[in-house]
Amino acid sequence: MDAQNNPPSSQISDANRATVVDLRRIFEPLTALLKPEIEPIVVYDAAAQTSLLSQPDPLK
Amino acid sequence: MTIREMGRLLRSGKTSSVELVEEALHRAETIGKQLNAFITIDRDKALELAAERDRELAAGIDRGPLHGIPTAHKDLFYTRGIRTTGGSLVFRDFVPGYDATAVEKLRIAGAVSIGKTNLHELAYGVTSKNPHYGFVRNAHDPDRIPGGSSGGSATSIAAGILAFSLGTDTGGSIRIPASYCGVVGLKPTYGRVSRHGVLPLATSFDHVGPLASCVEDCALVLSAIAGPDPRDPSSSREPLGDYTAKPEPRLDGLIVGVPRNFFFERIDAEVGAAVRQAIIGMERLGASVREVAVPDPEALNAIHRVIQLSEVSALYHNQRDPSRFDLPAWNLLEQGRLIAASEYVNAQRLRSIFRREYDALWREIHVLAAPTTPMTAPLISETTVEINGEAEDVRMASTRLMRTANTLGDPALSLPCGKSRSGLPIGLQLIGRPFSEAFLLKLARSIEGM
Numbered sequence: 001m002d003a004q005n006n007p008p009s010s011q012i013s014d015a016n017r018a019t020v021v022d023l024r025r026i027f028e029p030l031t032a033l034l035k036p037e038i039e040p041i042v043v044y045d046a047a048a049q050t051s052l053l054s055q056p057d058p059l060k
Numbered sequence: 061m062t063i064r065e066m067g068r069l070l071r072s073g074k075t076s077s078v079e080l081v082e083e084a085l086h087r088a089e090t091i092g093k094q095l096n097a098f099i100t101i102d103r104d105k106a107l108e109l110a111a112e113r114d115r116e117l118a119a120g121i122d123r124g125p126l127h128g129i130p131t132a133h134k135d136l137f138y139t140r141g142i143r144t145t146g147g148s149l150v151f152r153d154f155v156p157g158y159d160a161t162a163v164e165k166l167r168i169a170g171a172v173s174i175g176k177t178n179l180h181e182l183a184y185g186v187t188s189k190n191p192h193y194g195f196v197r198n199a200h201d202p203d204r205i206p207g208g209s210s211g212g213s214a215t216s217i218a219a220g221i222l223a224f225s226l227g228t229d230t231g232g233s234i235r236i237p238a239s240y241c242g243v244v245g246l247k248p249t250y251g252r253v254s255r256h257g258v259l260p261l262a263t264s265f266d267h268v269g270p271l272a273s274c275v276e277d278c279a280l281v282l283s284a285i286a287g288p289d290p291r292d293p294s295s296s297r298e299p300l301g302d303y304t305a306k307p308e309p310r311l312d313g314l315i316v317g318v319p320r321n322f323f324f325e326r327i328d329a330e331v332g333a334a335v336r337q338a339i340i341g342m343e344r345l346g347a348s349v350r351e352v353a354v355p356d357p358e359a360l361n362a363i364h365r366v367i368q369l370s371e372v373s374a375l376y377h378n379q380r381d382p383s384r385f386d387l388p389a390w391n392l393l394e395q396g397r398l399i400a401a402s403e404y405v406n407a408q409r410l411r412s413i414f415r416r417e418y419d420a421l422w423r424e425i426h427v428l429a430a431p432t433t434p435m436t437a438p439l440i441s442e443t444t445v446e447i448n449g450e451a452e453d454v455r456m457a458s459t460r461l462m463r464t465a466n467t468l469g470d471p472a473l474s475l476p477c478g479k480s481r482s483g484l485p486i487g488l489q490l491i492g493r494p495f496s497e498a499f500l501l502k503l504a505r506s507i508e509g510m
Contacts, residue, residue, distance in 0.1 A: 020395050027407070030359050030363065030410055057496070057498065058313055059308050059313075059503060
């Protein structure tokens with residue numbers, strides 16, 4: 001790791017730390033939804049992820 | 061004037077591209093200057109290109125609906141030989157050697173760029189209060205923000221300077237300014253439009269799309285810029301739709317989902333009433349309206365924030381000097397440095413779960429109808445807004461109803477659906493299943509005509 005590219009964590013303000021702590025409070029419980037065997041890491045691809053590509057246009 | 065109206069005048073010989081571009085330049089240099097809507101105006105290049113378009117028309121060469129029509133690109137799009145600042149000091153002197161694919165496609169379609177529109181710094185925010193290139197002002201009320209990050213694009217359209225402009229949307233940056241400025245904005249499906257040559261923000265959420273004065277103009281622009289691009293591996297090979305298909309007089313058979321949770325909670329009463337009125341209008345045209353529980357938008361917002369904070373901070377990991385950034389942007393970069401790698405990866409994995417949940421919802425309904433933003437455009441001086449007696453940060457409130465569509469990559473469109481008592485525009489948001497832009501645009505045109 002290039003230390004030059006990583007600002008010392010001590011420089012990060014308390015307010016920004018508090019914001020991330022608040023975000024974690026909402027995010028952490030969501031990870032309980034994850035199961036190692038069924039949620040692989042994906043590079044997001046809207047076409048590959050959806051199962052709806054053959055749905056007809058309702059206004060046609 | 062709309063693109064079609066300008067096109068008719070052009071082809072009937074009642075005006076020329078040079079005249080249209082000269083008028084747009086004049087307005088950009090006067091009204092646009094008061095609104096801080098532009099970072100760069102390139103008068104000579106624009107008039108030179110307009111003259112070329114006129115010569116082509118005279119010789120019987122017609123490039124299509126955008127031929128000779130003036131536009132401008134958000135200053136996040138690479139433009140060959142013209143600096144691309146990203147609204148930031150970091151890129152103050154950056155002059156790209158090539159055009160972004162979307163810029164190139166618009167040029168090939170005949171559009172004439174008059175310059176680059178102002179934006180929120182690095183596209184990382186919603187106010188467009190840009191300390192480096194000037195605070196962008198809302199054409200409806202210069203004391204108010206236009207929204208962002210594509211603020212200069214939206215306010216230029218609202219001020220009648222342009223009929224359309226390119227924007228980008230990572231967490232609402234097309235739809236928020238469309239809502240606050242009373243114009244139409246479309247965030248297409250992730251991958252529908254190439255992002256080659258666009259300064260990235262959060263790469264797994266970034267979208268390119270049009271802002272325009274009406275839905276048909278959005279459709280014409282999308283027709284020109286959509287499609288796969290070998291230079292953007294994330295662009296999709298899914299077939300294109302007929303984006304300019306005529307709207308249906310009736311909406312029989314259409315099932316409109318109205319969120320029972322989240323989207324109508326904590327919104328301004330006038331916004332809620334206008335959006336519900338638009339939904340009643342769809343019902344009058346034959347649509348069925350169904351109240352639905354949408355899979356946890358609050359969770360999707362948290363997932364979006366974890367990923368966005370991480371991806372943007374990764375992009376700017378070597379930036380060490382806070383003096384090069386406005387404080388809000390620097391704060392977000394700092395927050396991103398605190399997110400653990402495991403949190404980022406798990407947030408990406410959670411997207412797959414919600415993708416499946418929304419796929420199930422799209423089997424029950426054809427479209428979700430909701431407000432774009434919970435309130436009308438805030439004052440420039442406000443950092444918080446009060447909604448139903450509760451104070452909320454302007455950025456968090458503006459993005460609250462946005463992030464679902466970015467996290468999923470689903471298409472979402474904002475169109476005006478009325479004004480508040482104080483005359484400020486209100487936006488209706490339509491969210492659809494992946495790659496349903498043609499349907500969304502057709503529906504939006506039906507609503508526009510109500």
